[in-house]
Amino acid sequence: MLMFKFFFLLFSFLFSFNSYSYWQQRVEYKISIDFDHKNHQFLGEQNLKYFNNSKDTINKVYFHLYFNAFQPGSMMDVRSRSLPDPDRRVMDRISKLSKNEIGFHQIKKIEQDGKSLIHHTQGTVLEVELAYPLMPNQSTDFYLEYLSQVPVQIRRSGRNSKEGIDYSMAQWFPKIAEYDENGWHANPYIAREFYAPWGDFDVSISINKDYIVAATGILESKKKVNNKNIWNFKAKDVHDFVWAADPDYVHDILKVDSENLELHFYYQKTNDEMVSNWKRLQDDTADAFRYINKKFGKYPYTKYSVIQGGDGGMEYPMATLITGERSYPSLLSVTVHEVLHSWYQMLLGTNESYLAWMDEGFTSFAQNITFNNEFNDIYKLDSKNPLEGSYNRYYNFIKTGLEEPLSTHSDHFSTNQAYGVGSYTKGAIFLMQLGYIIGEEKLYSGLRRYYNEWKFKHPDEYDFLRIMEKESDIELDWYMDYWVKTTHQIDYSLEVFEKDKSTVSININRIGKMPMPIEVQVIYDDLKSENYYIPLSIMRGEKYNSNDNIILLKDWEWVNESYQIDLDIEEKKINKIILDPSGKMADVDKSNNTIEFE
Numbered sequence: 001m002l003m004f005k006f007f008f009l010l011f012s013f014l015f016s017f018n019s020y021s022y023w024q025q026r027v028e029y030k031i032s033i034d035f036d037h038k039n040h041q042f043l044g045e046q047n048l049k050y051f052n053n054s055k056d057t058i059n060k061v062y063f064h065l066y067f068n069a070f071q072p073g074s075m076m077d078v079r080s081r082s083l084p085d086p087d088r089r090v091m092d093r094i095s096k097l098s099k100n101e102i103g104f105h106q107i108k109k110i111e112q113d114g115k116s117l118i119h120h121t122q123g124t125v126l127e128v129e130l131a132y133p134l135m136p137n138q139s140t141d142f143y144l145e146y147l148s149q150v151p152v153q154i155r156r157s158g159r160n161s162k163e164g165i166d167y168s169m170a171q172w173f174p175k176i177a178e179y180d181e182n183g184w185h186a187n188p189y190i191a192r193e194f195y196a197p198w199g200d201f202d203v204s205i206s207i208n209k210d211y212i213v214a215a216t217g218i219l220e221s222k223k224k225v226n227n228k229n230i231w232n233f234k235a236k237d238v239h240d241f242v243w244a245a246d247p248d249y250v251h252d253i254l255k256v257d258s259e260n261l262e263l264h265f266y267y268q269k270t271n272d273e274m275v276s277n278w279k280r281l282q283d284d285t286a287d288a289f290r291y292i293n294k295k296f297g298k299y300p301y302t303k304y305s306v307i308q309g310g311d312g313g314m315e316y317p318m319a320t321l322i323t324g325e326r327s328y329p330s331l332l333s334v335t336v337h338e339v340l341h342s343w344y345q346m347l348l349g350t351n352e353s354y355l356a357w358m359d360e361g362f363t364s365f366a367q368n369i370t371f372n373n374e375f376n377d378i379y380k381l382d383s384k385n386p387l388e389g390s391y392n393r394y395y396n397f398i399k400t401g402l403e404e405p406l407s408t409h410s411d412h413f414s415t416n417q418a419y420g421v422g423s424y425t426k427g428a429i430f431l432m433q434l435g436y437i438i439g440e441e442k443l444y445s446g447l448r449r450y451y452n453e454w455k456f457k458h459p460d461e462y463d464f465l466r467i468m469e470k471e472s473d474i475e476l477d478w479y480m481d482y483w484v485k486t487t488h489q490i491d492y493s494l495e496v497f498e499k500d501k502s503t504v505s506i507n508i509n510r511i512g513k514m515p516m517p518i519e520v521q522v523i524y525d526d527l528k529s530e531n532y533y534i535p536l537s538i539m540r541g542e543k544y545n546s547n548d549n550i551i552l553l554k555d556w557e558w559v560n561e562s563y564q565i566d567l568d569i570e571e572k573k574i575n576k577i578i579l580d581p582s583g584k585m586a587d588v589d590k591s592n593n594t595i596e597f598e
């Protein structure tokens with residue numbers, strides 16, 4: 001009986017543990033394409049082993065058919081023509097594409113374990129009914145044949161970019177949608193953001209022998225067959241695969257032994273300046289990797305490619321496509337930004353549709369930190385707050401009244417501007433301000449812990465928050481609630497009155513709805529200063545301060561609209577009182593944050 005009880009307890013423990021444990025789907029792609037560069041079309045044969053690691057039985061699957069977005073009347077086209085501030089690269093260009101300029105994927109065949117399947121293409125989504133239900137912890141094999149046409153370069157993917165790159169091949173194959181604890185994410189391709197299962201890719205590209213091919217993964221072989229080369233690339237543990245091809249690519253390789261990394265650069269020799277910029281970029285990219293590896297966690301792959309292509313800059317696993325004809329600061333800036341996406345999205349694979357602020361915002365934050373530490377001779381950021389520019393952008397933007405909560409689905413923001421400022425700017429401030437709340441040391445140790453625990457997975461905002469809470473021993477749900485889920489603002493003001501000869505009272509008033517821990521600096525006439533720190537009671541703790549020059553005051557209970565500090569000044573004379581001396585709290589009205597004494 002006792003034995004029985006023991007096993008029963010063990011079983012229920014394992015069961016309850018399992019029911020809360022993290023899982024993710026897994027894919028293994030083997031894709032062969034035969035590319036016809038005269039017609040800009042290719043035939044694809046695609047094997048996909050799909051592992052259902054969920055607890056659910058799956059009866060339907062969905063694939064993204066991104067090229068179908070580049071057709072007049074597509075959702076992407078309609079959305080671009082109806083937004084008040086469309087992306088300049090798109091505008092009404094899709095509506096004007098002719099038959100041989102559009103993109104498409106035509107599915108010729110789809111099978112599951114040899115059985116042909118009923119399927120239906122709805123714009124950029126292929127809906128497929130399974131022949132057999134896919135049970136939990138089982139895998140199944142899909143086989144697809146398709147004919148695809150590469151669209152004229154409009155956005156990210158396409159042929160004949162304005163810089164003359166023949167093929168920028170992003171979002172180019174039928175890609176199975178992600179299924180997670182929130183179900184399917186078969187979002188139509190309207191503007192942006194990607195989310196897909198983790199797995200391995202084995203991709204063979206047969207293309208005219210004059211082309212040089214750059215891609216995600218490692219080049220395993222290159223075989224000549226008649227007038228074509230077959231390029232075979234393999235990539236392990238990634239959630240996308242990009243490639244690009246051009247006959248005029250220069251291909252430079254820089255080995256960075258200290259980081260166990262090979263950097264590859266593909267660009268055209270358009271002019272001397274272009275060549276010198278792309279040569280100079282190579283050592284700087286290596287320096288960026290060295291710094292980022294130390295600061296944000298070690299890059300796990302052995303290769304990264306910076307590829308001229310596309311229409312701006314876009315991140316992919318182990319590679320980026322960027323436009324190349326730029327000034328040097330702009331070229332380095334876009335490269336560092338896209339490299340950092342290897343951390344925020346390519347390895348910490350958040351669902352960008354809902355959490356664009358966690359990839360664009362975190363990337364923008366880390367980019368500024370990297371600039372400030374490695375390249376400040378070029379970017380000249382304010383070292384006290386390298387994100388000052390982001391704070392100012394946010395302050396200016398909220399005056400337009402167009403702000404929407406960060407938690408908005410990225411395709412559903414009413415303006416591109418609201419998406420841009422929300423995800424890049426407010427997302428970057430999210431981290432800087434988190435450093436203000438929990439202390440800078442805990443911010444960086446927490447970011448590394450987040451990376452080490454969640455790389456190769458799909459963390460969400462609460463996974464991140466839990467890590468930061470554990471790291472700092474501070475409760476942070478209120479911060480997420482206000483900063484991400486509302487557009488409430490931070491605004492505090494200072495008031496001072498003399499109580500008597502030796503006591504001065506400082507009143508701090510909360511004007512904005514969002515509560516924050518408060519720091520106040522009092523500077524005396526002899527220029528000595530005191531730093532006061534008021535945590536919020538809902539933090540259930542206070543930040544870690546490595547400098548103990550800080551005077552900790554009692555908690556502020558957020559329901560109170562003001563807080564009083566009585567200063568015993570004795571004979572001293574106050575010169576100045578400053579609310580938020582670090583400038584890292586995004587107080588929208590700074591005019592009432594400083595009081596100077598005569």
Ligand SMILES: [Zn+2]
Nearest residue numbers: 337341360363
């Ligand atoms: Zn980005």
